[in-house]
Amino acid sequence: MSATVPKAAALALLGLTGTPVMVEAAVTRQLPGMAVIGLPDAALAEARLRVRTAIAQAGLSLSSRFLTINLSPAALPKHGSSFDLAIALAALSASGEVPDGRLHTTAHFGELGLDGGIRRPAGLLSAVVAARELGFERIMVPESGRAEALLVPGIGVISAPDLAAAAAWHRGSPGRWSEIPGDRRRDDGQSGNGPRVSRALAEPDMADVVGQPEATEAMVIAAAGRHHISLSGPPGAGKTLLASRLPSILPDLTSEEALTASCIASLGGSPVTELIRRPPFERPHHTASPAAIIGGGDAAGIRPGAITRACHGVMLLDETPLFSSTVLDALRQPLESGVVEIHRARFRATFPAALQLVLASNPCPCGNADSPDPALECTCTPYARRQYAQRVSGPLRDRIDLSLEVRRVSSVVLTESCAVRPTSRELKDRVGRARALAAARLSGTPWTVNAQVPGNWLRGPAARLPRSHTAVLDQALGRGALTLRGYDRTLRVAWTIADLAGRDLPSRADIARALALRGGRR
Structure with a gap:
């Protein structure tokens, strides 16, 4: 025996x-x-x-x-x-x-x-x-x-x-x-043996942004629906300032999201003594490799990339056209699915990648294209400008919900705007109310924010809008100005605009505004 x-x-x-x-x-x-x-x-x-x-x-x-x-x-x-x-x-x-x-x-x-x-x-x-x-x-x-x-x-x-x-x-x-x-032990976040949540340190405030009311409102829309956004404008217009303030107007993470973010942080080797409650913010340098952004692995183990560390938060790609095309195109699948899969010869790992992406770029290599100031004449050749713009592929741009052009602030606007700047606390309250409306509407479904809702549900009987409201979208789709993915993403933004206004359904004006924010006017 x-x-x-x-x-x-x-x-x-x-x-x-x-x-x-x-x-x-x-x-x-x-x-x-x-x-x-x-x-x-x-x-x-x-x-x-x-x-x-x-x-x-x-x-x-x-x-x-x-x-x-x-x-x-x-x-x-x-x-x-x-x-x-x-x-x-x-x-x-x-x-x-x-x-x-x-x-x-x-x-x-x-x-x-x-x-x-x-x-x-x-x-x-x-x-x-x-x-x-x-x-x-x-x-x-x-x-x-x-x-x-x-x-x-x-x-x-x-x-x-x-x-x-x-x-x-x-x-x-x-x-x-x-x-x-x-x-x-109870999962109440208050008892001595329960999960403790980290208290937010002093965050940058959206009140630091001067003279950009349209851009600030676009960031609020992006935060309320968890939409991806692209900012384009000359140097010094405030693109990076706006993007870095986006996490400050996002609601606190839920218990499940906080545990996921904390688990990701624990993979880095440092002890985690409190749950991460505030949305993470990642800003990789444009020289980062695909493994640094997406994640990688070898015989020593698997390492999550910046796209995973930013899960339930924000990742900013500053100077987007300077990133390698391999890195940018590798983002396409994770942005669509919310997960990133790392395949190697002997193993396969799946990491969460439910994040908001912010792209920030200049209009050309010198940054002065389309400048109203004759002293700032663009010195780039047409070929250089075209090559610079094509660094971000069409399929990646199609996954961006909001596209915004940011202009430099003039001295007149600077003087007028000093007294009327909303704070991050005020904007965070607006975002929270809009997300609460979306969560109530989506109760009984697997989704909680508008960016998660699939297009077939938006176009289905549960959320179908009158044809008179979607006429401008239908026309854009019919003439090829929009892909079906772009159609669905515009609908999601329109629902977010309606949530921010407290309306039950998006109006024609909401859909037209969503299409304009996507770049439909061009």
């Missing part, structure tokens, strides 16, 4: 998705040693050295025979050092030091130091969320990651500063471990 093989549960993270891994340990009749099998990477293959040293430092002992550690499923590639804790406990169980009663029902996530301490690996918050979704009763984490793990309700958390404390918990003996069951 064969001996029982102890199994300790661990988690393999592939992006934000977790897969359960059972760490099996068996003693064989060979010379003392240890082997780790099951497609480990280089960092994981070195775990046998960290584990043996940490066990000795913890005052525990391993079997004097050969230990084989198998990471099941064996065909799944495993990356990183987060399996150290599970490997050590499985090896100790096979050596008779630790009972195996709760090893397979408890997820383990931690890296071992040579002194026997347990350290926090990158992605701890994502691992706790994955463990809860996979049905684990509890998860064991390093003491340094306790506050981060407690952000996730519905799962018990055991924290241990070192391997000796982790082994003591499995033995049921006193030690420096602490345990908080999942049923003793």
Whole structure:
């Protein structure tokens, strides 16, 4: 009769998705040693050295025979050092030091130091969320990651500063471990054990924008419907200023969005002690590579790009035509689907990418095209201007809902506008009321904002508008000035304009305004 093989549960993270891994340990009749099998990477293959040293430092002992550690499923590639804790406990169980009663029902996530301490690996918050979704009763984490793990309700958390404390918990003996069951914590954001949300630091204010009332209102429309927007204008017109203030008029993230944003932040390696409540803002440089924007991966693991870090927030591409065409065209699919898929030879990962994109560009390389000031004459050739404009492809432009030309502020406008500038708080309240109207209208559907609503629903019986209202759109579609995608996106903007005005349905004027903001006048 064969001996029982102890199994300790661990988690393999592939992006934000977790897969359960059972760490099996068996003693064989060979010379003392240890082997780790099951497609480990280089960092994981070195775990046998960290584990043996940490066990000795913890005052525990391993079997004097050969230990084989198998990471099941064996065909799944495993990356990183987060399996150290599970490997050590499985090896100790096979050596008779630790009972195996709760090893397979408890997820383990931690890296071992040579002194026997347990350290926090990158992605701890994502691992706790994955463990809860996979049905684990509890998860064991390093003491340094306790506050981060407690952000996730519905799962018990055991924290241990070192391997000796982790082994003591499995033995049921006193030690420096602490345990908080999942049923003793509420997802209310207020209790001491519930998720805490980060308080917003001082954000830039939209009141800093001077003399651009049309552009400010366009940013409000973009924020209310979560629409993509393009800003074009000469240097110094305020394009970057407007874009950087867009997050300040966005509502706080919901609990689900805050947890997603925090999980993405935890993949960067820094501890997350509070849920991220304010929408993130990313502003990559125009020299960024496709992997930096979209995400990438290699033998060392998968890394999210800026488009994922900006999830539920804003990403600004300043000086858009200077970005490589490969980067710009790679944005097309994520903007449509809200997710980005990274395919490599041995794995595939999916990251969320539900963001607002802001494109900011000059009208030409020198920036003075169409300037009313004769002193600022454009020095670019027609060919250079055409090439500059074509850096942003037609399919990408077709996915932008609002297109706005921003002019420089004159001294007269500067003087008149000093006393009448809405603040971000006032605009945020308007955006919140408009989103509440949209959410009430869309109740019972999977969508909460207008930018998420598919075109077949907008054109279907649930939201179909009278033909007299959509006549201008139908004419633009008929003569080829709009694609069907552009038709649907214009309808979404029209619904947002109506929500901001408190109307039940978009009027003809709302649809005409949405078409003009899209660039239909040209």
